[in-house]
Amino acid sequence: MDSTGSLEKMKETILRDYPRMSRKDTFQFACHPGLSCFNHCCADVTIALTPYDVLRMKTVLRMSSSEFLAKYTFVPFNKEQKIPVVILKMREDERKTCPFVSEKGCTIYENRPWACRMYPVGLASPSKGNAEGDEFFFIMKERPCDGLDEKKRWTIESWIEDQGVNKYNEMGELFKEISLHHKLLAGMELNPGQVDMFYTACYDLDKFREFVFKSSFLSKFEVEPETLSVIRSDDIELMKFAFRWLRFSLFREPTIHMNKSITEAGMKAGKSKSS
Numbered sequence: 001m002d003s004t005g006s007l008e009k010m011k012e013t014i015l016r017d018y019p020r021m022s023r024k025d026t027f028q029f030a031c032h033p034g035l036s037c038f039n040h041c042c043a044d045v046t047i048a049l050t051p052y053d054v055l056r057m058k059t060v061l062r063m064s065s066s067e068f069l070a071k072y073t074f075v076p077f078n079k080e081q082k083i084p085v086v087i088l089k090m091r092e093d094e095r096k097t098c099p100f101v102s103e104k105g106c107t108i109y110e111n112r113p114w115a116c117r118m119y120p121v122g123l124a125s126p127s128k129g130n131a132e133g134d135e136f137f138f139i140m141k142e143r144p145c146d147g148l149d150e151k152k153r154w155t156i157e158s159w160i161e162d163q164g165v166n167k168y169n170e171m172g173e174l175f176k177e178i179s180l181h182h183k184l185l186a187g188m189e190l191n192p193g194q195v196d197m198f199y200t201a202c203y204d205l206d207k208f209r210e211f212v213f214k215s216s217f218l219s220k221f222e223v224e225p226e227t228l229s230v231i232r233s234d235d236i237e238l239m240k241f242a243f244r245w246l247r248f249s250l251f252r253e254p255t256i257h258m259n260k261s262i263t264e265a266g267m268k269a270g271k272s273k274s275s
Contacts (some may be wrong), residue, residue, distance in 0.1 A: 023157040026155050050171070082189065117168065202242065205235055221259060
């Protein structure tokens with residue numbers, strides 16, 4: 001089974017079998033090198049990266065987004081998948097370990113992905129219209145984890161705060177407006193060019209910046225001067241602008257406007273054809 005298929009099968013199991021928890025519910029957990037299972041959860045695992053994950057990881061590694069994506073990720077093919085999903089490559093060793101794990105732990109810990117920050121807490125979000133209800137939290141127990149026997153007690157809410165998840169969630173909500181757009185949920189299919197633009201705008205930010213500043217983009221579209229100023233160097237603001245662009249280019253939402261001269265030229269051309 002491919003990576004996206006595994007993720008879907010896991011989601012089905014979670015929705016069916018896992019006890020549901022709210023932000024106020026508690027659990028016990030602690031992770032440290034003294035545990036016999038230390039680092040075991042960092043091997044043979046499918047980690048889907050969010051756009052913000054890629055941004056944080058490529059920045060701390062001092063790589064361009066294109067370099068990071070080529071070296072550390074892959075996009076599995078699945079005809080049922082409407083948008084590209086970026087998966088972290090595991091090492092080609094016997095245990096299929098994460099490329100960023102060492103004997104002492106995670107080498108990019110402060111910039112680790114959302115999924116790693118949340119562990120052992122999981123979040124399930126049933127699709128709209130699903131009778132299973134709203135999103136809920138759960139504790140992942142699919143593999144032995146001695147950390148769950150430790151006495152340190154957390155609420156789901158305190159764990160999220162402690163692990164620095166909130167900033168990831170903030171950017172994740174903006175991404176959901178694209179990836180879970182009602183048109184996609186209603187069956188809209190992206191053509192190959194749109195899929196490529198989705199991938200570039202969401203994940204390959206350095207390439208997207210070149211698209212904005214080194215193509216004819218700015219002669220065709222109106223962008224606020226203050227926005228142009230910050231997106232030249234601020235990756236987070238660039239990502240927010242990329243999401244705006246996708247809402248316009250894919251779903252025709254009025255988040256970006258055509259240059260007035262081009263709009264007027266198009267209107268004149270239309271009138272001349274009709275006369």
